[in-house]
Amino acid sequence: MSADSSTSQEIPNPAVDGSELIRFDKVVKRYGSNVVLDELDFSVASGKHVTLIGPSGSGKTTILRLLMTLVKPEQGTIKVGGKYLTHEERNGKLVPAGEKHVREVRKNIGMVFQQFNLFPNMKVLRNIMEAPVTVLGLSKDEAEQRARELLDLVGLGDKCDAYPSQLSGGQQQRVAIARALAMRPQVLLLDEVTSALDPELVAGVLDVLRDIAHTTDITMLCVTHEMSFARDISDQVLMFDSGRVIESGTPEKIFTEPEHERTREFLSAVL
Numbered sequence: 001m002s003a004d005s006s007t008s009q010e011i012p013n014p015a016v017d018g019s020e021l022i023r024f025d026k027v028v029k030r031y032g033s034n035v036v037l038d039e040l041d042f043s044v045a046s047g048k049h050v051t052l053i054g055p056s057g058s059g060k061t062t063i064l065r066l067l068m069t070l071v072k073p074e075q076g077t078i079k080v081g082g083k084y085l086t087h088e089e090r091n092g093k094l095v096p097a098g099e100k101h102v103r104e105v106r107k108n109i110g111m112v113f114q115q116f117n118l119f120p121n122m123k124v125l126r127n128i129m130e131a132p133v134t135v136l137g138l139s140k141d142e143a144e145q146r147a148r149e150l151l152d153l154v155g156l157g158d159k160c161d162a163y164p165s166q167l168s169g170g171q172q173q174r175v176a177i178a179r180a181l182a183m184r185p186q187v188l189l190l191d192e193v194t195s196a197l198d199p200e201l202v203a204g205v206l207d208v209l210r211d212i213a214h215t216t217d218i219t220m221l222c223v224t225h226e227m228s229f230a231r232d233i234s235d236q237v238l239m240f241d242s243g244r245v246i247e248s249g250t251p252e253k254i255f256t257e258p259e260h261e262r263t264r265e266f267l268s269a270v271l
């Protein structure tokens, strides 16, 4: 039976596969009568780069928003790093997670959005240092060192003292990537991070992400319409349709030998 997120219940399956970083179990997400995710089961193994593809409205972004706890599921459970995100265990029962518990589990998750969401009144360096100092309790010196290293990583070591408005969209998105990484999350969620950019700025952002994917062990869960990027960085591609994974596999398999008719239709429309 599915877990209802509003009431207490027996813990369904406490055994956790150590290699699993994200796990959705029978997750239902509805908006009114619109069932966006319908008892969705899926998992992401630690260190893997997983890309979600599929038609508009199929529920890809909703998965990332659930992980960021920006929305709550109506039913089902979500675990990150072996801990429930949606629930807490109390006396052998699962109860809806309280804010403190959610904050603790969510520290493992970083997200980069379509819109860069930088603090406009803070310089670039401070944008990156802010959360490590206020949320993780790092000293200002430690946070600054981490921020400078990350700015180098995204190719913006010379922009510490700029305000976001002085940067291009692509540069702002690279700062947003550095800011997400500054929290040292176990998983980085990427939600169509190049869709708001002018075409000439897309490649620079994707190059930075390719570099991060190939040189770090961070787990990535990515929603993108950039199929060549998905092909380059993914260990696994999941094809979504109407809130369900209808096909999954390596990029080679999904992009060259898709099995499902809907996958073939989708790819022929976007490739």
Ligand SMILES: Nc1ncnc2c1ncn2[C@@H]1O[C@H](COP(=O)(O)OP(=O)(O)OP(=O)(O)O)[C@@H](O)[C@H]1O
Pocket (backbone or CB within 6 Å): 031, 034, 036, 054, 055, 056, 057, 058, 059, 060, 061, 062, 063
């Ligand atoms: N806040 C909301 N209120 C009502 N309906 C919503 C809300 N957010 C999303 N939806 C609906 O949920 C469904 C799934 O949306 P979602 O953004 O997850 O799809 P998606 O696969 O990411 O689409 P796209 O590729 O266009 O971004 C859509 O039908 C959308 O209209």
